[in-house]
Structure formats: structure tokens, C-alpha cells
Amino acid sequence: MDMNAYLSMFIDESNDHLQALNDNLMRLESAPDDISIVQDIFRSAHTLKGMSATMGFEDLASLTHEMENVLDLVRNDKLKMDSFIFDTLFQGLDALESMVEDVIQGGTGKADVSAIVANLVSIVKGEHKNGGAAASSASAGESSSVSDAGGGMLDQYQSSVLKQSIESGHQVFYIKVTLTESCVLKAARSYMVFDVLENTGEIVKSEPPVEDLEQEKFDRSFTVFTISSIKPEELVAKINSISEIESVEVLPLDEESLATLSSSSSSGAGKQAAAETAAASATAEASNPAAEAKKAAPAKTNGAPVANRTIRVDIDRLDSLMNLFSEMLIDRVRLEQLASEIKRQDLIETVEHMARVSSDLQNIVLKLRMVPVDTVFNRFPRMVRDLAKSLDKKIDLIITGAETELDRTVIDEIGDPLVHLLRNSVDHGIETVSERIAAGKPETGTVSLRAFHSGNHVFIEVEEDGRGINSAKVLEKAISKGIVKQEDAGKLTTDEINMLIFAPGFSTAEVISDISGRGVGLDVVRTKITSLGGNVTVTSVEGKGTKFSVQLPLTLSIISAMLIKLGDEKFAIPLSSIVETAIIQHSSILHVHGNSMIKFRDAVIPLISLSKLFDSPNYSEDLEDEHEVIVIQKGDKWAAIVIDEFIGQSEIVLKSLGKYLTNISGISGATILGDGQVALIIDPNALIK
Incomplete structure (x- = not known):
């Protein structure tokens, strides 16, 4: 039998089962005594084992079989779940994901998972409680040796950061620093090197990790992937100025060399490194939407997909x-x-x-293209869980609005920006348990991820109740880096100062971290969101928390709109933003501090003149005794728009204005009317803003 004909089906269904296993293991960790969840996990694992064996992927089948043995004991009440069992099952799940990814890339799905299998066998035999520490240390030792052998390799999140930085015009370097044999304070020298790199850019990865460098757990050399704002020869000179440095190698990276490193890392992940490092694999999973792009919206019944109910269309x-x-x-x-x-x-x-x-x-046509943001959101609980564990923090991730639908092309692109924002919130936003208790907060921090529609836009917000942004420190750093001039600093509002964290190369990081930094990562976020025609803003209260708000347009859609006229010109306003229409007398217009206002439902709201905003050549409401107005709403904010005449409601096709007419204030696109005329589509959100 030719199994290649069934390979795409195997890959799609395996991804569905792996996601179900991830979700259910997270649920079980919150309720370890719930046997019904164990039954769901067991069914998914059993189905995955059968599929893998049928397709000839024996390593996949054998690892799943060992996991199945552990789950069988748990569901028959012969074994109680503990943290070691959870960690081992998550490691096994990461290894399975690496193997399936290897199959997707055209590999054989083989991997050395002997350490994980040994841990699973010890759990079945009941030896893990006695020998768990030994097994863990042995596993850690093996992982360390693998890391040394493949030193400097990148996981998919790190390669994503570097790739997007290269695309944004930043310089990316691979640096190897060797200390002299007589060097006594190796940790101090490495810190001085890192200080130089932090002052000239952003560190994405170091090998060995920072913790090992601080404890001098390295020989004489270490390597760093960094994004820098200065030339390589200047970088070499700065590092060589530090005493007890024997040699410095600086290798500039481009997209081709980065792809080589990433693919090497990917094949290595099929071996033991990624299988043993839970956080790295979770990050790779969260930052790679490619696998998700191959899936239609999965229909799940008790964690298993319903067969033959979907087809995948290009x-x-x-x-x-x-x-x-x-x-x-x-x-x-x-x-x-x-x-x-x-x-x-x-x-x-x-x-x-x-x-x-x-x-x-x-x-029907619209629904074919629309996909729930859940296909992106469902990868984040596991990522946040692993990050919180590695940072020794307690964090609850609350997801709302996962059923909100967004265009498929946008869905595929927002994964990486959201990974950046969530990692920043977990690493920089949420305090440690001791810091939260000292500040009078609950020891468990909360990160909220929510999505909702407003007008013809989708908003995605990432909010946490952490330490907030230190505006004074941000402004000081911005001035020192030349992002803001000293004389302009006093004119900036708090929100404007906070937005400076999106400036290229900006970073307030004092502690070197492989996880995230408020610098290149946020610069990349804004670049990506802007390329999608969206916008990202940040609001923060120091000591209370920070909220990132991402606004994304429906890039190509058909919407219901109200057609209106201003003289000879026609415009369309999305019905979803309209509260009501009305006629007001010119004498009822109020003037407050030079702004026009009207009374509306026991409130006073601003009155916007479209003719003045768009410089309408043949209409001015100043000559009228009464005005037709449209009341629009964005969240809890209201405004009234003065128009010339109503044409009526219509279904219109939302089209972009192309590359030459971008970022026009108050206009979100255009449409072609039945008589062949072009009408501009007004963006109510921009008008209220």
C-alpha cells in the first residue's frame, strides 16, 4: 500500500490529537483527580499510537505506547499524578511534536527519546519516587551534553525574532568570545561582554545560558546571537577593550545563514535537545503558525476530531x-x-x-475565509505554563473571545506578535511571588488575552496586573539613545512616553534574559501589525499593570453599510458602528472650548464635521438651518457625524486603497457602487479616536 497518499491526513489528524493532548494535560494539571480527563487523554494517545504504527513511524508509536502505559495506571487508580509525572508526560508530548514536525519537513520521524522512555518506565515500575532525582539529574546531564554538541542552535521562536529583525533592517550577529587561560573571574568577564552587547543592541540567545555563565559553568568560550546597532568591527573593538579576552569572532547573519541554523536546530529537535527542553519546544510550537495554517477549524468531540467532516482548500x-x-x-x-x-x-x-x-x-463565502482566533490562542496556555515554571512565577492565563472570527490570512500572521507580547507580559510585567506579596497583591498574577469585534475591526488585547511601565525610566532611556530630544521630553504625555518602547532598538532591560526584552521584540511586533494594516497601542499604570491593544482590519470583506452624500461625493459608513440617525437644529449645537457638541440621551457628545475633515468642495453645513447626523459608537465613546443626505443601506465590498494611498486618516478603504462610482469607506473608530 502507498502510504504517501495518506500522509497529509496523518499530519493533520496528528496535529489535532497533539493539541487535544496539550489542552487536556493542562486541564488535568488543574484537576489531577478527574479520571474523565485521563480517559480523554488516553483515547487521544491510543489513536495517535495506532495511526503512527500504521504509517510506519515506529519511534512515534513506541513513545506513545510508553505514555499510554502510564495513563493506563492512572485511569485505573493504580497511580496518582504528581509534578514529575506531569513534567515527563509534557516532555514526551514535546518529543512527539518534534517528530511530527520532522515528518512535515520530509524526515522519517525518528528521534532518540531513550531518556524520556527511561523516565516513563521508572514511573510504571514505581521507581520514580525513589530515583526521580537521579533520573532527573541524569536527564539534565544528557541534555547539557546535547546542548554543548549543538551549541548556538536556535529554537523557532528565536529564529523568528532574528528573521523579522533582519527583514526590518537590523544587523544580526553570531559572536564567539574566548577568554584567556589565566582568566580568574570568568563570570565577571562574560558579564562585561554582555553589558557591551546590551548597550549596543539586544541579546536573543547565549550558549551556555546566562545562568551557567553567572555560575562559571563553562570552559573558556561562549557564543551569543545578538541584534546590534553598530558595525561588526566596532563591536569587535569594544569587546577586545575588555581585559582577559583572547579572541572575538563576529559573524554577520543574513536570511540564508539563519535558515541553515534554524533547519539544523529543527533536525536536532527531532533528536534529544528539543525533546528534553519543555519550554523551548513550547515556544517553538507557539511561534510557528505554519502547522496551524494546514488545519481547518477543528471539530472536537472529547478531544478527538470528527473524521470526514472537513476538506482543506488552498x-x-x-x-x-x-x-x-x-x-x-x-x-x-x-x-x-x-x-x-x-x-x-x-x-x-x-x-x-x-x-x-x-x-x-x-x-457562505465570507464564512469560508473566517477562522476563530482560537486556532492561535489554544497554543498559549501551555507556553505560559512553561514560562511561569521556568521563571518561578504563579500566573493565570484568562482567555476570552476565542470564538471571535478573523480572516484566515490575518490569523496566519498574528501568532508571532502575540507570542512576543505574552512573553513580555510574563517575563517583565508579572512580578515574582515575593514581590507581589510585598506589594499587597495576590501571589498569582493574571494575564488576560481577549479578542472582540468593533466596527469593521478586530481587537486583540493582552493585559496583566503586574508592575506596569516605569514612564520616567522609559523617557530617560529614550533620551540617552537619542530617540527623543531633551527639549521635546516635557511635551510628551504618559501614553506617548509608554509608546516609546516600540522604538527600534529600545530596551530598558537591566537583567539579561533569553526569554524576552522590551526592545527589538516590540519593534518587530509593531512592524508586523503595521504590515497587516493594523495598529498596536499600550496603556499602563505603574504598579497596576499594562495593556497592549492590537487593532486588526478585516482586509477583504463584504459588509453592510449606510451610503451617504456630501455634495457630489458619496461615502459609506459600516452599519455595525452606527447607533442611530437623527435630524438636529443648527441652534442646538453647543460650543465647548472651540469644539462643537450636541446633547444626546442625557449626555453631551462631540459633533464631527465631515465636510471640514475631508475638505468637501461643494458642501458646507454652515449654510444649513438643520442637519442630518449619524451617531456612531466605539466601545463606551460616542460621536455624531454631520452629513448632507442619506442614500440608503447597501451590501458593499471592502477593498483596500492600495500601496499608494496608505494611512489616510478616517478612511479604511473603498468600494465600487452599482453605478460604477467609487465611494470611500469611513472608519468610525479613527473618527472617535
């Missing part, structure tokens, strides 16, 4: 379908206009029927 075909339908919609509106002019009954009835059918077709 995204380009959906793009073609959307474009063809948008052309048909324009023709439908034109036909409706012609039918109303000709006034022939049979033509009117036919056009009305076509309108009903095309409306149903429109809903």
Missing part, C-alpha cells in the same frame, strides 16, 4: 472565489438599479430572487 482558491463574488455583487446592485428604473414586474421579481440567493451565497 487559500488562493478562496481568494479567487471572493474576488469573483465581489464582482458579481457589484453587478447585482447595478441590476437592482436598472430594474427599479425600467419598472417591469417580471424583471423586478427575478432580480429580487437573485438578491436573496446571492445574500446566502455571500454569507
Whole structure:
């Protein structure tokens, strides 16, 4: 039998089962005595074992079999879950993910997982309670030796940071520093090297890790991946100026050499390194949306996918379908206009029927492209769990709005920015347990990840109740780096100062960390979000916490809108942002500090003049005694827009204005009307902002 025909099905279903295993293991960790969760995990593991054996991936099947033996004892109440068993099962799960990833990349799915199997066997035999520490130290020793052998290799998160930094025009270097044999204070010398690198850029990874360098657990040399703002020869000179440095090698990296390092790391991950390092594998999983892109929205029943209920369609075909339908919609509106002019009954009835059918077709076409953000969000609980454990913090991740739907092309791109924001919140935002208790806070920090629709945008927010941003320190750092001039510093508001953390190369990090830094990572976040036509903002209260808000547009969609006129010009306003329409007298307009306001439902709201905002050539409301207005809403904020005349409601195709007309304030796109005219689509969110 030719198994290649079933390979794509195996990969898709394996990813579904691995996600179910991840989710259910997280649930079980919160409720270790719930046998029903163990049953779900056992079923997923059993199905995965059978699939792997059928496809000939024996290493996958044998590791899953050993995990199954442990789960069988737990579900039959012969074994109680503890932290060692959870950690070992998570390590096994990471190894399975690495093997499946190897299969996706065209490999054989083989890996050396002897250390994990040994731990699983010791659990089954009941030896882990006595020999757990020995097994752990042996495993750690093996992991360390593997790390030495493949020193300097990058996980997918780190390679993602470096790749996006290269694309943003930053310089990326691989640096090897060797100390002299007579060097006594090796930790101090390495710290001085790191201090130089931190002052000129951002460190992404060091080998050995920082903790080992601080404790002098290295021979004479160490390597660093860094993003720098100065030339390589200047970097060499600065490091050589430190005493007891024998040699410095600086290798500039480009996308090709970085891809080589990443692929080496990926194949190494199929061996033992990634299998033994839970946090690194979780990070790689969280920062790689490629596997998720291959999945349709998974239908889950007790953790197992429903077979033969979905087909996977190339995204380009959906793009073609959307474009063809948008052309048909324009023709439908034109036909409706012609039918109303000709006034022939049979033509009117036919056009009305076509309108009903095309409306149903429109809903289906839109839903084909829309995917719940849950396909991205469901990877983060495991990542936050592993980060919290490695940082010795207690953190609750609260996810809301995971059912919010977003265009597939946007879904595939937002994974990396959200990884950056969450890692920053966990590492820099949330305090340690002792710091939280000293500040009078609960010892468990809270990170909230939420998504919601507002108008024709989707908002994703990452909020934590940690230490907040020190605005004074941010401003001081910005001035020292030349991002802000000293004379302009006093004019900045707190929110404007906080936004400086998105400046290229900005960092307030005092402690070197492999996990994150408020520098290049946030610069990359803004670059990626902006490239999607979105925007990212930050608000923070020192001592209370920080909130990052990402605004993403529906890049290509069909929306219901109100068509209006300003003189000879036509505009469209999304119905989802409109509260109501009204007519007001010119005499009822109030003037407060030079701004026009009106009374609306026991409140006073601003009155916006579109004709003045868009410099309308042939309409001015100043000549009118009464005005037609549209009241719009964004969150809890309201505003009224003065217009010339209502045309009516219509289904319109939202199209971008192209590369030449970008970032036009108050305009989110354009549409082609039934008579062939182009109408600009007003962005109510921007008007209120």
C-alpha cells in the first residue's frame, strides 16, 4: 500500500490529537483527580499510537505506547499524578511534536527519546519516587551534553525574532568570545561582554545560558546571537577593550545563514535537545503558525476530531472565489438599479430572487475565509505554563473571545506578535511571588488575552496586573539613545512616553534574559501589525499593570453599510458602528472650548464635521438651518457625524486603497457602487479616536 497518499491526513489528524493532548494535560494539571480527563487523554494517545504504527513511524508509536502505559495506571487508580509525572508526560508530548514536525519537513520521524522512555518506565515500575532525582539529574546531564554538541542552535521562536529583525533592517550577529587561560573571574568577564552587547543592541540567545555563565559553568568560550546597532568591527573593538579576552569572532547573519541554523536546530529537535527542553519546544510550537495554517477549524468531540467532516482548500482558491463574488455583487446592485428604473414586474421579481440567493451565497463565502482566533490562542496556555515554571512565577492565563472570527490570512500572521507580547507580559510585567506579596497583591498574577469585534475591526488585547511601565525610566532611556530630544521630553504625555518602547532598538532591560526584552521584540511586533494594516497601542499604570491593544482590519470583506452624500461625493459608513440617525437644529449645537457638541440621551457628545475633515468642495453645513447626523459608537465613546443626505443601506465590498494611498486618516478603504462610482469607506473608530 502507498502510504504517501495518506500522509497529509496523518499530519493533520496528528496535529489535532497533539493539541487535544496539550489542552487536556493542562486541564488535568488543574484537576489531577478527574479520571474523565485521563480517559480523554488516553483515547487521544491510543489513536495517535495506532495511526503512527500504521504509517510506519515506529519511534512515534513506541513513545506513545510508553505514555499510554502510564495513563493506563492512572485511569485505573493504580497511580496518582504528581509534578514529575506531569513534567515527563509534557516532555514526551514535546518529543512527539518534534517528530511530527520532522515528518512535515520530509524526515522519517525518528528521534532518540531513550531518556524520556527511561523516565516513563521508572514511573510504571514505581521507581520514580525513589530515583526521580537521579533520573532527573541524569536527564539534565544528557541534555547539557546535547546542548554543548549543538551549541548556538536556535529554537523557532528565536529564529523568528532574528528573521523579522533582519527583514526590518537590523544587523544580526553570531559572536564567539574566548577568554584567556589565566582568566580568574570568568563570570565577571562574560558579564562585561554582555553589558557591551546590551548597550549596543539586544541579546536573543547565549550558549551556555546566562545562568551557567553567572555560575562559571563553562570552559573558556561562549557564543551569543545578538541584534546590534553598530558595525561588526566596532563591536569587535569594544569587546577586545575588555581585559582577559583572547579572541572575538563576529559573524554577520543574513536570511540564508539563519535558515541553515534554524533547519539544523529543527533536525536536532527531532533528536534529544528539543525533546528534553519543555519550554523551548513550547515556544517553538507557539511561534510557528505554519502547522496551524494546514488545519481547518477543528471539530472536537472529547478531544478527538470528527473524521470526514472537513476538506482543506488552498487559500488562493478562496481568494479567487471572493474576488469573483465581489464582482458579481457589484453587478447585482447595478441590476437592482436598472430594474427599479425600467419598472417591469417580471424583471423586478427575478432580480429580487437573485438578491436573496446571492445574500446566502455571500454569507457562505465570507464564512469560508473566517477562522476563530482560537486556532492561535489554544497554543498559549501551555507556553505560559512553561514560562511561569521556568521563571518561578504563579500566573493565570484568562482567555476570552476565542470564538471571535478573523480572516484566515490575518490569523496566519498574528501568532508571532502575540507570542512576543505574552512573553513580555510574563517575563517583565508579572512580578515574582515575593514581590507581589510585598506589594499587597495576590501571589498569582493574571494575564488576560481577549479578542472582540468593533466596527469593521478586530481587537486583540493582552493585559496583566503586574508592575506596569516605569514612564520616567522609559523617557530617560529614550533620551540617552537619542530617540527623543531633551527639549521635546516635557511635551510628551504618559501614553506617548509608554509608546516609546516600540522604538527600534529600545530596551530598558537591566537583567539579561533569553526569554524576552522590551526592545527589538516590540519593534518587530509593531512592524508586523503595521504590515497587516493594523495598529498596536499600550496603556499602563505603574504598579497596576499594562495593556497592549492590537487593532486588526478585516482586509477583504463584504459588509453592510449606510451610503451617504456630501455634495457630489458619496461615502459609506459600516452599519455595525452606527447607533442611530437623527435630524438636529443648527441652534442646538453647543460650543465647548472651540469644539462643537450636541446633547444626546442625557449626555453631551462631540459633533464631527465631515465636510471640514475631508475638505468637501461643494458642501458646507454652515449654510444649513438643520442637519442630518449619524451617531456612531466605539466601545463606551460616542460621536455624531454631520452629513448632507442619506442614500440608503447597501451590501458593499471592502477593498483596500492600495500601496499608494496608505494611512489616510478616517478612511479604511473603498468600494465600487452599482453605478460604477467609487465611494470611500469611513472608519468610525479613527473618527472617535
